[in-house]
Amino acid sequence: MTTLNFSCLDDYDPQWLPVDRARQIMLDMLPAVTGHECLFIRQALGRVLAEDVISPVDVPAHDNSGMDGWAVRSGDLAAEGETRLSNIGTAFAGRAFAGAVGRGEAVRIMTGAMLPAGADCVVIQEVSRVEGDAVIVPAGQRAQQNIRRAGEDLRAGKPAIPAGKLLRPAELGIIASLGVAEVSVRRRVRVALFSTGDELCSIGTPLFPGAVYDSNRYTLWGMLTRLGCEVIDMGVVKDQPASLEAAFREAASGADAIITSGGVSVGEADFIKQLMQKLGEVAFWKIAMKPGRPMAFGRIQPDGGENGAWLFGLPGNPVAVMVTFYQFARPALLKLMGLDPVPEFPAFPARCVEDIKKGKGRTEFQRGILFQENGEWCVRPTGHQGSGVLSSMAAADCFIVLEHERGSVAAGEAVQVQLMTGLV
């Protein structure tokens, strides 16, 4: 059983947690899931490497030419003017030249071809000229130029990719370049998901007065799927103690993490919070941010035993769900997935072209649209920034991050933006 000691944390005030502190608390508490599986390279795309991939070979396996040209001995070349060498054959990629380059000789060489014995320099074909059986090369060549050394990319016996790396196309290529067919990756993180609220309707049922369609399960499903998690969609759960308790118990027994939306705000009936606390150890936070102030984090472990899952109780408003997912649940899930280090959101400064009103003492995540003007990256807010206005997320390609201590922004000032492209 995992015990969480929220009360022992430094600078911990659940009623007022800065964004960075809340994120750090989660990251510090979460372990990576245990359990590996062996997968063929292509199946491993998007997964996290469980063990270092040790290179069984040098890559490249032999010294070879980086250019099309002539393999020569640098010591043969005159310091000034041209040198005339005799052309004794050709080295192709995958078809080596059988002999060696002797004094006064040159071998025509293709990119990737093994460097013939005796040669220590490749002169590019563009500066050379052929005259009958001879090749004329100019002065100014250096020993070792245009040669790719054996092992310069990866060394035999050394880690080619460390455990904890996300396997992207480049990593798949590296693994293939070693002649390795299978790798050990961490198992997928299983995330159970449900929406809470008596007002929620699922698609396919008509809206009753006062009802809204449940959109959070779809945005969350999308974000989790993009992350490579296995998603268990448990549907809408009404604000009733018995249904909620059953849902939490089922989720905790089959998943590593539970993500709920709704039910953690001040206006909600307290029984949801009491229930979460009864079934595990959960902290209710008011995070100094907008949107997305209320949030629950902890563990649901109904029987106190091994069966348990991390809980991310996100607010109900559709934009707040996405913001809190990206700012908290995403890094936390990356940690559970075994990513080491957990990557930061890609962020950079851009010039804000509109005024933005903001008070100090909380971090704001406005939705923004990036564009280029006179070679400079600029950003403008998407318009109405209400936490229920999901179209502001759809229009956005970045978050404009207005830091905790920052006041209002005047048009023309630089602001930090977090790039969502590729994530959303």
Ligand code: AMP
């Ligand atoms: P709550 O955090 O439960 O108080 O919900 C805050 C607001 O978000 C309310 O207007 C809810 O109707 C809305 N909301 C909660 N859950 C969802 C959902 N799954 N899909 C769409 N809107 C939701």
Ligand code: MG
């Ligand atoms: Mg609700």
